[in-house]
Structure formats: C-alpha cells, structure tokens
Amino acid sequence: NAGVTQTPKFQVLKTGQSMTLQCAQDMNHEYMSWYRQDPGMGLRLIHYSVGAGITDQGEVPNGYNVSRSTTEDFPLRLLSAAPSQTSVYFCASRRVGYNEQFFGPGTRLTVL
C-alpha cells in the first residue's frame, strides 16, 4: 500500500492564480481531511469528508473548495491564491470506527 499520497510536494503560485492540491489513499478509508500547518498555529482543519459525495467545512475553509467523487481521492482547490495561503498542507485519512489517522507527506505552498 502506498498509504496517503499528495502531489505536488512543492508549489509556488502568484497571487490570484488557482490550483488543485491532489490527495489520494489506497486504504479504502471513508474519512479524509485537509489541514494546513503554519508556524505557531498547529494543524488547522480546512475541510473534511466522511465518504464519497459528502464534505463539510472545518476551522478555516474560506478560499478553499473540495469535492469527493470517489473514496480514494480528495482534491483541495485554491480558487484565487493569496499570500495568506502560504503554508504546508497535509491530507489525512482514516477508517470510520478506527482510531489512527494517517497523514500524507505534505505539500509546501508559497504564494507570492
């Protein structure tokens, strides 16, 4: 199993550009989440999904969209990038009813 994979690993955007961060898992986990990590702020939840077709907002959803068309994939879309979205983004997944959440390796995004 590859576990949770994220692409790209690094990305530089200009203000106003849009892009999609990819996340995939091959463990058949129902639950997937997106977090952003900024110095001194910990891990903040952006959006999460409890299954295909079901998504909900986390703590900091503004400026981001998600969709969940399959169990395996949970892409995060930045609609119009802003410097405040410079961060490290982690995708995570877990099986409903189980405790451990698995994190992907992260995407480091810089918005100029």
Added chain:
Amino acid sequence: QQPVQSPQAVILREGEDAVINCSSSKALYSVHWYRQKHGEAPVFLMILLKGGEQKGHDKISASFNEKKQQSSLYLTASQLSYSGTYFCGTERRRDDKIIFGKGTRLHILP
C-alpha cells in the same frame, strides 16, 4: 474549539521526564496524540477514549480526565528519538472531525 496545549516548548536532558497537557472547554469523546519530526508528517501515538483506561507503550503513556476535559502525555526517561512536536487532537463525538492544538515542541539534549 482548538484545544489548549501546555507548555509550548520543553527542553530536557536525555533520561528526564516530561508531561504535556491538553485541555478543552467542550465535552470530548476522545483525545488523540501525535508526534511530528521536523520536515515530516505527524504520526499517531495513541488515543484516549471517554470511559477508557490510561494508555501507553514503551515509555510514553497518557491519561484522560473526563470531568476536566483534560489529557496528559507522559514521557518517561526521555530518549533523543522523542524530540519533535507533539499535538493533541480532540473529537467531540465518535468519528467526528479531529481538531488539533498548537503543539508542544520537545527538544532532548544528550
């Protein structure tokens, strides 16, 4: 709703003990503990469930006080490999979203 962790940072010498605390103002179903090494993804350590027992493996253990909505992570006889940032994450219901605290940086000196 973000849980509050304390202390923000700890510096220890190898072999010393450490306690990291996590508290919430809301009633909790569970508390998760994760460790993150620099430049890596967080890794699951353990979970404490409401009504459950104190957990532990190796020299790392944790407790959950349901009345106070507080959890503590205990690192005994710390090793260099324990260095990193520790996060607690909380769930208010089973299979709910996990909200993390700001983390506690632990640095172990030889």
